[in-house]
Amino acid sequence: MSQLTYGNINDKVVNSLDPPGRSWMISMAVFLLALGMGVFALVIQVRHGLEWSGVNHPIAWGVYITNFVFWIEIGHGGTLVSAVLFLARARFRNSICRASEAMTVFAVMTAGLFPLIHLGRTWLFYWLIPYPNQREMWVNFKSPLLWDVFAVGTYLSVSMVFFVLGLLPDLASVGDESKGLKRFFYRIAAVRFRGTNHQWLHYVRGYLLFAAVAAALIFSVASIVSWDFAVSSLPGWHTTIFGPYFLAGAIFSGCAMLLAIVIPMRRVFPGFEELIKVEDLEGVAKMLIFTSLIVTYVYAIEFFMAYYSGAQFERAIYWFRAFGEIKQSFWLVVVCNAIVPIALWFKKVRRNIPALFIISLVILVGMWLERFVIVVSSTAHGFDPFAWASYHFEWAEIWITIGSFGWFFMWIFIMVKIVPFIAASEMKERLMPPFRKRK
């Protein structure tokens, strides 16, 4: 990092906020089109009901719950990079922490939509909130659905505050570098932050505490989401391994999404290649290896537990997953999440940016399918063979899923043009400060 200085870090970051170019406009148009498809399908579904989704008896949870789990866990991966690696003082975090914090906020915003979409009568969502009402009827705190309301609500709230708090020094930087109205607005957004010792003292301590509570929160939220499944008595779901399994899967998919976002941005913005080093991406790739090993272990141990327990229903569900109707999805999961990441064991692959990008996309596909297999297989193949069924995708849920990606990336693209994509103050912390007498 010898060529980087405090000044040129600022320049590179501020330059990325220049008015958007043609590629940004085209990408945004694509995302808005995807979002439009999703909104259109949602309107149709709200008008006609959940018959327009693949959800049916006995498969009461389908693509929407798959999407909910997928997106919430993308968010967890972001928090891990921004909060847990901050506590661990991992140096590769500094250049990608802003992207991961933004990813968390937007992923949780996306995830939060799906339980509402899945409700069917979306307009009655407020029944989930414990508000005083005429009949003095309260919500049921024993329901996992309500745990989700509190967990996801808190997670969104904490992630947003964490994201905004991290932005303050950089907004102040951009305000100082700007002129006219832009300077005025950025300075207001920075709440008069000017890097005084009093500001840094409380800011740094507050940020550390935020990181600590956010780290505790991802463990609890990942566990709560896993207990949506594990507290039921369905075969394939009722298992104590789900908490750590979901957490590892969350970090795995979150890191993959982070690479999928950061790698194109690194290419598009001039100067970002110097800030986001290959070593930083390699650090994320190593986390992919670690979490891939955990999920691979869980895939194997689930089969072993089904066999060793002697429970016929458990054995049946795992046989169904591997050799039943959804076997293609299951084996794709194994290939994408357990076999493809083996390539990352080689340093050459870890440092090859296009390879890293492709592997991260493959992992994202694998992780979506993993959630789909978990969600659908147990309800499709429960205790009673009379009630077994198949899941059929309907166009509305496919469009809504595409729309969710449009929604997520639309926010990411808006964000990169409004606030610094790289945390300049954290990058400066990583540098040796200017000393007259060399240390």
Place this chain on the structure above:
Amino acid sequence: MSKKDFSGAWATFEYLDDMCAAIGELKGEGFHQLTTHAPCPRHEIDHALGNPQSRVPFATLAGGLLGFGVAVLIITKMALDWVLPVSGKAILSIPNMFLVAFVFAILIAVYFTIGAMFLMILRDTRRHPVPCSRRYRDYNRFMRDRFGIVVPCENNELEKVENILKKHQAEEVNLES
């Protein structure tokens, strides 16, 4: 001393060690109400200022305890007010209560932390006056690549402060009286 009648000096530095040395000498001469500027947090500055401690963690703890307590009360009240018997399960379930209370504790702790941070920054900023001149307000390199010190002092001490700052290679020294 109100902000409007600020009297003192402020200087900018290119090098961190110069500024830390200036802080050391200014403190030695009895100037303790210093405000420093830096583009990013540096421990060297904290050491030079005497390692001040933030009390924000107390607010976080208070928020966490309050959030946990409030959640327990809300859940207990609701469970007993609208009884939902589900087979043989407890009407008031402790494990379920813990889940929501833990999350709620974190939520309130976060808001207490952010509130305490801003209040403490505001308090410290009020206690340590800074110039209100246009030149100081419009100086735009503190968040970029320059370090700075603001030294409030009486008019008769200005020369002494200026000399200390210049001695430590201050890039520019501005006197305000």
